[in-house]
Structures are given as structure tokens and as C-alpha cells.
Amino acid sequence: DLRRISDEHTKILEQHTRILEEHTKRLEEHDKKFNAILEELRDLRRISDEHTKILEQHTRILEEHTKRLEEHDKKFNVILEELNIHRAKLEEHDKKFNAILEELNIHRAKLEEHDKKFNEIVLELRSLRRISDELRISIGSLGGRVGKDMEKMVLNIYKDQLMQIGINPDNAKRFRYIDREGKYGIKNQEYEFDIIISDAQVDVIEVKAHTAKDDVEWFNEKAERVKDEIGKPIRRKIIVTVHVDEDALDKAKKLGLLVIYGNVIPQ
Numbered sequence: 001d002l003r004r005i006s007d008e009h010t011k012i013l014e015q016h017t018r019i020l021e022e023h024t025k026r027l028e029e030h031d032k033k034f035n036a037i038l039e040e041l042r043d044l045r046r047i048s049d050e051h052t053k054i055l056e057q058h059t060r061i062l063e064e065h066t067k068r069l070e071e072h073d074k075k076f077n078v079i080l081e082e083l084n085i086h087r088a089k090l091e092e093h094d095k096k097f098n099a100i101l102e103e104l105n106i107h108r109a110k111l112e113e114h115d116k117k118f119n120e121i122v123l124e125l126r127s128l129r130r131i132s133d134e135l136r137i138s139i140g141s142l143g144g145r146v147g148k149d150m151e152k153m154v155l156n157i158y159k160d161q162l163m164q165i166g167i168n169p170d171n172a173k174r175f176r177y178i179d180r181e182g183k184y185g186i187k188n189q190e191y192e193f194d195i196i197i198s199d200a201q202v203d204v205i206e207v208k209a210h211t212a213k214d215d216v217e218w219f220n221e222k223a224e225r226v227k228d229e230i231g232k233p234i235r236r237k238i239i240v241t242v243h244v245d246e247d248a249l250d251k252a253k254k255l256g257l258l259v260i261y262g263n264v265i266p267q
Contacts, residue, residue, distance in 0.1 A: 002087065002090075005090050005094070006027060006029060009097075010097075012097045015101070015104070016100070019160045033113060035080065044072065047065065048065075048188045057146070062153050066199065085124045127152075140247075150209065151207045154207050154208075154209070154241070154242060155169035155207060156169070157242075158260045159242055160239075162240070162260060165238075167196055167203055169196075170204075171196050172195070173194065173195055174195075175192065175194065175204075176190065176191070177191045177192075178190050179226075185225060187198075191225065192223075193219070193228045194206075194207065195230060197232065200232060200235055201232055202230050202231075202232045203237075203238060203239050204230075204234055204238065204241075205240060206224045206237075206238070207240045208240075208241045210243040210244075211243070211244045211245065211246040212245050212257070213247045213249065213251050215248065216239065216252045216255065216257065217251065217255075219237065219257070220237060236258055237255075237256070237258070238257065238258045238260065239252060239258070239259045239260070241259065242263065242265070243262065243263050243264075244264055244265065245266055245267060246267045248265050249261070249264060249267050
């Protein structure tokens with residue numbers, strides 16, 4: 001019965017290390033007492049066997065031993081009484097531990113509820129921050145290409161979406177080529193966009209506040225014109241934009257361009 005109670009405590013006290021250590025010490029003390037009792041019983045059995053052999057010649061010694069055994073009985077009764085007290089205390093501890101576990105479960109449920117609310121608040125704040133940044137960019141550069149600071153802001157707004165397709169905007173480098181001789185068209189035509197270089201290929205990125213259909217066509221054309229100047233084959237052509245016209249998005253899909261955007265402007 002005590003072993004069953006001890007096993008139950010072992011499971012419960014995994015969550016109550018401090019209490020487990022205290023009980024473990026007490027149980028170890030019990031083990032020592034039991035071992036001492038068992039050792040004494042073995043000794044008594046040996047003595048009792050010896051007494052059996054010499055009982056007829058040593059009646060006086062037998063009477064003395066009988067008294068000692070009676071004293072032992074009293075001690076055993078005391079031990080049994082003490083064990084009963086310990087059993088009652090352990091049962092009381094069981095009740096207290098169960099009450100603590102129940103309270104912990106209530107707290108855990110409340111904490112999980114708080115976690116959900118905090119996560120909702122964080123998501124809402126991120127959404128508001130994104131909307132605020134998009135508005136700043138829209139106001140800062142209506143229809144035109146964004147400046148360097150705004151460009152970094154746009155890339156940061158859509159960083160999660162870019163990371164999902166294997167692009168870290170922090171690794172973007174600026175590519176700039178001026179066609180002095182008109183090799184690819186008009187002389188002194190400037191070609192500029194961001195690139196991210198992988199092991200053997202390049203992702204070409206255009207960042208804009210607002211993207212129209214003409215912007216899509218020009219980005220695709222200029223990337224194709226100077227692809228030999230980049231040094232590695234183009235893997236993907238990607239437009240990152242706050243707003244994109246509906247027909248521009250359709251055009252990008254037809255040309256095989258990826259578009260990361262915040263809002264679609266219907267035509």
C-alpha cells in the first residue's frame with residue numbers, strides 16, 4: 001500500500017521538485033528504519049533458532065528472551081502506529097497536491113487564453129504598422145519609383161512574403177548599368193534594379209510604390225536587355241509594390257513575373 005502511494009507521489013511530484021526532495025528524504029529515512037527492523041528480525045530469528053536447540057537447558061535464558069521479544073512487540077506496535085500516522089499524512093498530501101494541480105490547470109488555461117489575446121494584439125499591431133508604412137510610401141511617392149529609403153521600407157514591409165519564396169531582401173545589391181554605346185537600345189540609357197545573387201543564378205527585383213501595366217512591361221524588357229551584363233542567368237523577375245493595377249498584375253502573370261503586393265487597384 002505504501003509503495004502504491006509512493007509511486008503515485010513520484011508521478012505527481014515531477015511537477016513539485018521541492019516537495020519531492022523533502023518526501024524522498026523522509027522515505028529514505030523510512031527505508032533505513034525498515035532495513036534496521038528487518039536486520040533485527042533476522043537477528044531475532046537466528047537467536048530464536050538457537051534458543052530452540054537449548055530451550056530445555058536454558059529456561060531462564062528463554063524467559064529473558066521472551067521479555068525482550070515482548071519489548072520488541074511494543075516497539076513494533078509503536079512503529080506501526082507511526083507508519084499509520086505517516087500514511088495519513090501522505091494521503092493528506094495527496095489531496096493537497098491534487099488541489100495544487102487543479103489550480104495550476106486553471107492558471108494554465110488562463111495563461112493560454114492570455115497568450116492568444118497577446119498574439120491577436122501583436123498581429124493587429126503588425127497589420128496597422130504595415131498599413132501605416134504603405135500609406136507613408138503612397139504619400140511619399142505617388143505613382144513614381146520610390147527613393148532608396150522608401151525602397152528599403154517597401155522591402156521590409158513585404159519581407160515575410162519574400163522570405164517565403166526564398167529571398168532575403170537584406171542581401172539585395174544594387175545593379176546599375178549605363179548603355180553608353182546604345183548596345184541594347186538608346187545611347188546612355190540607364191538600367192537599374194536590385195539583384196539577389198544565389199549560387200548560380202540571380203533574382204532581379206523592381207521596387208515601386210505603384211505599379212502600372214507599362215511598368216511591368218518596361219521592367220521585363222530592361223531585365224531581358226541587360227541580362228548578359230549581370231553575369232549570371234536570371235532565375236526570377238520580381239516586382240515588390242504597395243499598389244498594383246489589376247491589368248498590370250494580369251500582364252505580370254502572362255510574362256512569368258512574380259508580384260509581391262499590398263493592394264490591387266481594379267480597372
